[in-house]
Amino acid sequence: MSQSSKPPQSAPVPTSADVARLAGVSRATVSYVLNNAEAVRISEPTRRKVRRAAEELGYVPHAAARSLRAGHTRIVLLPTSHVPIGPLYSAFLNELQWSLRRLDYTVVQYGSLGLSGDEAARAWAELRPVAVISLGEITLSAHNVATLKRAGARAVITMGPVGVPGAHALVLDQSEVGTRAATHLVERGHRRIGVVVPEEEGMELFSTPRLEGARSVAGAVIEPLPMAYTEESAAALAARWPSLGLDAVFAYNDEYAMLLMRALLDEGLRVPEDVAVIGADDLLIGRLLRPRLSTVQIELPTGDHLAELVDRAVREPGEITRRHDLISAVAIRREST
Amino acid sequence: MSQSSKPPQSAPVPTSADVARLAGVSRATVSYVLNNAEAVRISEPTRRKVRRAAEELGYVPHAAARSLRAGHTRIVLLPTSHVPIGPLYSAFLNELQWSLRRLDYTVVQYGSLGLSGDEAARAWAELRPVAVISLGEITLSAHNVATLKRAGARAVITMGPVGVPGAHALVLDQSEVGTRAATHLVERGHRRIGVVVPEEEGMELFSTPRLEGARSVAGAVIEPLPMAYTEESAAALAARWPSLGLDAVFAYNDEYAMLLMRALLDEGLRVPEDVAVIGADDLLIGRLLRPRLSTVQIELPTGDHLAELVDRAVREPGEITRRHDLISAVAIRREST
DNA sequence: TTGAAAGCGATACCAA
DNA sequence: TTGGTATCGCTTTCAA
Numbered sequence: 001m002s003q004s005s006k007p008p009q010s011a012p013v014p015t016s017a018d019v020a021r022l023a024g025v026s027r028a029t030v031s032y033v034l035n036n037a038e039a040v041r042i043s044e045p046t047r048r049k050v051r052r053a054a055e056e057l058g059y060v061p062h063a064a065a066r067s068l069r070a071g072h073t074r075i076v077l078l079p080t081s082h083v084p085i086g087p088l089y090s091a092f093l094n095e096l097q098w099s100l101r102r103l104d105y106t107v108v109q110y111g112s113l114g115l116s117g118d119e120a121a122r123a124w125a126e127l128r129p130v131a132v133i134s135l136g137e138i139t140l141s142a143h144n145v146a147t148l149k150r151a152g153a154r155a156v157i158t159m160g161p162v163g164v165p166g167a168h169a170l171v172l173d174q175s176e177v178g179t180r181a182a183t184h185l186v187e188r189g190h191r192r193i194g195v196v197v198p199e200e201e202g203m204e205l206f207s208t209p210r211l212e213g214a215r216s217v218a219g220a221v222i223e224p225l226p227m228a229y230t231e232e233s234a235a236a237l238a239a240r241w242p243s244l245g246l247d248a249v250f251a252y253n254d255e256y257a258m259l260l261m262r263a264l265l266d267e268g269l270r271v272p273e274d275v276a277v278i279g280a281d282d283l284l285i286g287r288l289l290r291p292r293l294s295t296v297q298i299e300l301p302t303g304d305h306l307a308e309l310v311d312r313a314v315r316e317p318g319e320i321t322r323r324h325d326l327i328s329a330v331a332i333r334r335e336s337t
Numbered sequence: 338m339s340q341s342s343k344p345p346q347s348a349p350v351p352t353s354a355d356v357a358r359l360a361g362v363s364r365a366t367v368s369y370v371l372n373n374a375e376a377v378r379i380s381e382p383t384r385r386k387v388r389r390a391a392e393e394l395g396y397v398p399h400a401a402a403r404s405l406r407a408g409h410t411r412i413v414l415l416p417t418s419h420v421p422i423g424p425l426y427s428a429f430l431n432e433l434q435w436s437l438r439r440l441d442y443t444v445v446q447y448g449s450l451g452l453s454g455d456e457a458a459r460a461w462a463e464l465r466p467v468a469v470i471s472l473g474e475i476t477l478s479a480h481n482v483a484t485l486k487r488a489g490a491r492a493v494i495t496m497g498p499v500g501v502p503g504a505h506a507l508v509l510d511q512s513e514v515g516t517r518a519a520t521h522l523v524e525r526g527h528r529r530i531g532v533v534v535p536e537e538e539g540m541e542l543f544s545t546p547r548l549e550g551a552r553s554v555a556g557a558v559i560e561p562l563p564m565a566y567t568e569e570s571a572a573a574l575a576a577r578w579p580s581l582g583l584d585a586v587f588a589y590n591d592e593y594a595m596l597l598m599r600a601l602l603d604e605g606l607r608v609p610e611d612v613a614v615i616g617a618d619d620l621l622i623g624r625l626l627r628p629r630l631s632t633v634q635i636e637l638p639t640g641d642h643l644a645e646l647v648d649r650a651v652r653e654p655g656e657i658t659r660r661h662d663l664i665s666a667v668a669i670r671r672e673s674t
Numbered sequence: 675t676t677g678a679a680a681g682c683g684a685t686a687c688c689a690a
Numbered sequence: 691t692t693g694g695t696a697t698c699g700c701t702t703t704c705a706a
Contacts, residue, residue, distance in 0.1 A: 069700045128400070
C-alpha cells in the first residue's frame with residue numbers, strides 16, 4: 001500500500017456523505033443505518049431512504065477509513081507460500097480461511113516472495129493485521145514478531161520445528177515425519193537409509209527437520225541425498241545408486257519418491273527387494289504407480305481448530321504461549337517397502 | 338476489514354507524531370524524511386535524528402491512513418483459488434506477484450471461498466484496490482465489474498472463455514485445449530472419444546470449455562464422462578468401459594488421466610491399443626507412469642507480461658479493452674496415444 | 675429520532 | 691530548512 005505515483009480518479013468514488021446528501025439525512029444517520037446500529041433507533045422510512053440512496057450510488061464503505069477510525073482491523077494475514085502446494089495443504093488452507101471468515105475476520109494472503117524476514121514483517125505490519133499466521137513460508141525472528149506486536153497484532157502464530165520467542169507457537173514438528181519413516185524402514189530390516197533432500201530453495205524448513213528426524217532413529221545409518229525435482233536429477237541419483245551401498249530411501253515426500261522410484265526401476269533395480277522406498281504426505285498419485293508407494297501420512301490440524309485458536313488469542317489479553325502439538329504422523333505400508 | 342468487536346490496544350501503536358516528539362521535530366518533517374521527499378531539503382543532522390527516533394520506537398507507517406490521505410492505494414487484488422493448484426499455475430502466480438511487486442504494487446490475495454459474485458465484488462471494493470485480476474476463481478458479472486470500477490479500480494482483468502463487459506479481458510480460451518486433444522486423437526485414427534468432466538465443484542469454468550473444444554472437432558463423436566478425483570470413481574468408470582464403446586479418452590488433465598489410465602490398466606485394458614489416453618497440463622508426474630502419458634501442453638502468459646499489462650491499464654486513462662489471446666496449446670505424443 | 679463535530683494517522687500545501 | 695494545519699472517509703459521543 002504505497003502511493004508515490006498519481007493516478008487521478010476519473011469519477012469520484014461515492015462516500016457516505018454522498019449517500020447522506022442523496023437521502024437527505026446526515027452522515028451519522030447513514031452510518032447508523034448501514035451498520036444496523038442497535039444503540040440508536042432510526043425510523044423505518046429513513047432506513048429505507050438511506051438504503052435506496054446507497055444502492056443507487058453503488059456505495060461501498062472504505063475499509064481503510066473505517067479501520068483508521070476504529071483503531072484496529074479484523075485482518076488476519078496469511079503469508080502465501082512460494083512453492084506449489086499439494087491438495088492436502090490446500091484443503092487445510094481453504095478450511096482455515098472459511099473458518100476465519102465465519103468468525104468475521106478478513107483473510108488477506110500476502111505474497112512475500114523474495115522478501116527477507118525483516119522486510120516481510122514491516123510490510124505486513126503496515127496493514128495492521130490483528131493476527132498473523134506464518135506457516136513456515138518465511139522465517140520470523142523474535143524481532144520480527146515484536147515489530148508485528150507493536151503494530152497491533154494480537155496473535156502471531158508460527159508453525160515450524162522451533163518456536164519463535166514472543167509468538168504463539170504451533171509446533172508442527174516435521175521431524176516426526178522423518179522419525180516415522182526411518183523407524184518403519186528399520187523395523188523392516190533396513191539399516192543403510194538414504195534421505196532425499198530437495199535442492200529447490202525454500203524447502204529447508206521442512207526438509208531439514210525431516211532429515212534430522214530420520215537421523216534420530218537408533219539402528220539406522222543415514223545418508224543425505226540432494227536431489228532436484230527433475231527427471232534428470234533423479235536419473236543421475238539412480239545411476240550412482242549401486243555405489244552408495246544403501247538398501248532403503250526416505251524420499252522427502254511422495255512426489256520426490258515417485259520420481260526417484262521411477263528412475264530406480266528404469267535403472268533395473270527392484271523395489272522393494274533391492275531398495276525400499278517411502279515417501280510422505282499420502283498423495284493420491286502415490287497409489288497409481290506400481291509398486292504402490294509406502295508413505296507417511298500426516299494429520300494436519302483442522303482449519304476450524306486453528307481459526308478458533310486465533311480467535312481466542314485475539315480476544316484474550318493474556319498471552320497463550322502454550323505450545324500445541326498439532327501433528328501426528330503415521331507410516332502406511334503399501335508395496336514399495 | 339470489519340470492526341464490530343472491541344479488542345483494546347494493550348500498548349499504543351507508535352505514530353509519526355510519536356516519532357516527531359522523540360526527535361524534537363514536527364510531524365511534517367518526519368514525513369519528509371521517511372519518504373525521502375525530493376521537493377524539500379532537510380538537513381542531514383535532522384534526518385539522522387528522525388531516523389534514529391523511528392528506529393527506536395519501531396515505527397511502521399499505517400497503510401490505511403496513508404492511502405486514505407493519498408486517495409488511492411497500490412493494492413492489486415488477486416482472488417485466491419479454492420482448488421489445489423498445480424505446479425504450472427503456481428509458478429505463474431509466483432511470477433505474477435513478483436513482477437507486480439517490482440512495479441511497486443502490493444499484492445493481496447483475497448480468499449473468496451463461498452462468496453457469490455456480488456458479495457465478493459463488494460468485499461474487494463472495500464479495500465479500494467487499484468486493480469483486480471480475477472483468473473476465474475469467481476465469475477464476475479458486468480455489474481460486479483462496475484462496482485469495482487466505481488470503487489476506484491482502474492483495471493479489472495478477467496480470464497476466461499468469455500469476456501465480461503467493462504473488464505479488460507484476457508481470453509484464455511480453455512476450449513483450445515480440448516480442441517487440440519481431440520484433434521490429436523482423431524489424427525491417430527480414433528473416432529469415439531470420451532471426455533472426462535470432473536465432478537468436483539468449481540472446475541466447470543475450465544472443464545466446460547475443454548469439453549466444448551473437443552466437441553468442435555470434426556470427425557469425432559464425443560461422450561462426456563463425469564468422474565471424481567478418487568480411485569473409486571475411476572475404477573467404476575473403468576468397469577463399465579467396455580459397454581461405452583469408446584476407443585479413446587481425453588481425461589481433462591494429467592491428474593485425472595493418470596487416475597483413469599491406472600484404473601483402465603487394472604481392468605485389463607491395453608493402453609493405447611484398446612483405448613488411447615491423453616491428459617493436459619504436461620505435469621512431470623505424467624512421465625512417471627508407464628505407458629508415458631500423452632498430454633496437451635499449455636503456454637501460460639508470463640507473469641511479467643500480465644503485470645505489465647496491469648500496470649499499463651492502471652496508468653493509462655483510456656480503457657484498453659482489447660482482447661489478448663494469451664494461450665497457446667499443443668499436443669505432445671508420448672506412449673498413451 | 676436526527677445532526678454537528680471531533681478525531682483516527684499520514685501527507686502536502688502554505689507560511690515563517 | 692522547518693512547522694502549522696487542512697484533509698481523506700468513517701464512526702460515535704454529545705446535543706438538540
